[in-house]
Amino acid sequence: MKIVFDCERMKYPYTGLFEFCHKLGLSLLANKAQMDEVQFYIHQKDVKFFPSIAKKIIKRSIDKFFFQKINPEISIWHTTYQASRYIPPRHKNLKRLLTIHDLNFLHEGKSVAKQEKYLKKHQKNIEKADHIIAISEFTKQDILKHLNVKVPISVIYNGCDMEIFPEYNQPVYLPHKSFIFTVGTVIPKKNFHTLPCLLVNNHLELIIAGKRDEDYIIKILNEAKKYHVEDRVKIIGPITKEDKYWYLKNCQAFVFPSLAEGFGIPVIEAMNFGKPVFISNLTSLPEIGGDAAYYFENFEASYMQRVFSEGIQHYKDNAPTAKILKNAAKYSWQTCAKKHLELYRKLSLI
Incomplete structure (x- = not known):
């Protein structure tokens, strides 16, 4: 099984989407079956965040208009940003997954016109997907309530594995009080x-x-x-x-x-x-x-x-x-990666 995991949004460091793509991407590599291959669709500047041995598909600006030709042996393309403009065209062997993290724009007091604009954009990507992943049950119910979904939708919770630095004692700001x-x-x-x-x-x-x-x-x-x-x-x-x-x-x-x-x-x-x-x-x-x-x-x-x-x-x-x-x-990137890999396997066999 050949999988492409979309890391295009890693172009923005210090964000939740960067962490999601980085941590889940590394965990997919660590937990995949030996015969499987995980590739990364990524900006050139960000290839350093994954092992050099892992294959990369370098994102091009023109891909939003004319997507580059991809290997027909790729069976899974996982788009990790719900409003992405970088989704490859369908081919007979390819299953396209879309992760939707939230519909927060519905809960932030935005105008009805803006909400409708964002919903239309999301609907366009949903219609390109063979399967939807929501990162919480709340997000899943939001999607079902506000969008027209004709494909299966699964909930896979994010992970959270803290790296520890027990000797570190020089924060950028050292507080003077509790x-x-x-x-x-x-x-x-x-x-x-x-x-x-x-x-x-x-x-x-x-x-x-x-x-x-x-x-x-x-x-x-x-x-x-x-x-x-x-x-x-x-x-x-x-x-x-x-x-x-x-x-x-x-x-x-x-x-x-x-x-x-x-x-x-x-x-x-x-x-x-x-x-x-x-x-x-x-x-x-x-x-x-x-x-x-x-x-x-x-x-x-x-x-x-x-x-x-x-x-x-x-x-x-x-x-x-x-x-x-x-x-x-309850929330680890290893568990998250294993659930994604199970879903990839299931879809690749359909």
């Missing part, structure tokens, strides 16, 4: 501006890591000023995997009040350290966090403060670390 931590692209849907209120009546710092949207940062800092905690809110930009390891290992709690997630890998990353995790109860997050997380059901400041303080006290009194670690253990 701190709460969050990570993600710093954009409005992440809802990070609701977090400064959690610093009232304590001495904690809030560290926010991730690619920065300067306009949204102004909103976060204005909220911090409203509560007179601006000196304890640190927005540090993109971080290395070593930095993320250090912050997750040493934070007092992880906070993630996102408005829309298809999965929510940062939540599981924090749970891998047994940390108390405070998340919104929106979209896929309750499915992923289960009964091992604490939930914000709204974002009114006094309510969030109460949930946070009561949750921290509950964590101290009940020591639910084992439950948190058990929930995190």
Whole structure:
């Protein structure tokens, strides 16, 4: 079985799609049968992220208009970005899979016109697919509700395997006090501006890591000023995997009040350290966090403060670390890769 795994979106580092393609791609290589071959459709600059022995199909800009000729022995082409413009034409031996991570644009307050535009784009790609993969049951139900799907759809959860760096002790920003931590692209849907209120009546710092949207940062800092905690809110930009390891290992709690997630890998990353995790109860997050997380059901400041303080006290009194670690253990890239390989095999035999 010859498989092409699409890594075109790895052109954007420090993003969830980069991590998805990189971690799942490596796990596919590690778990495939000896007679199978996994190739990567990828930008030239990104080939360094996979072993040199692995075959690569170098993405060309013109592929969005005139796709390059591909080996007719390829039986599986897995498109990993739901709005991709790089999908090869159908041939009789080729099965085309499409991963849909989320329909977050339906949950972000966008105009009806924009929602319809994005749905039309997704529908176009769905009609090219022989099978759909959703990364959560919530995403699957969103797809079935809002799009016309005439092919099978499977749920395969993302993985989460944290690399450890036990000797690392030089984060890009070294906090001066105990701190709460969050990570993600710093954009409005992440809802990070609701977090400064959690610093009232304590001495904690809030560290926010991730690619920065300067306009949204102004909103976060204005909220911090409203509560007179601006000196304890640190927005540090993109971080290395070593930095993320250090912050997750040493934070007092992880906070993630996102408005829309298809999965929510940062939540599981924090749970891998047994940390108390405070998340919104929106979209896929309750499915992923289960009964091992604490939930914000709204974002009114006094309510969030109460949930946070009561949750921290509950964590101290009940020591639910084992439950948190058990929930995190359900999600590994090895399991994710094996489920993908099983699906590839099934489709290649049809």
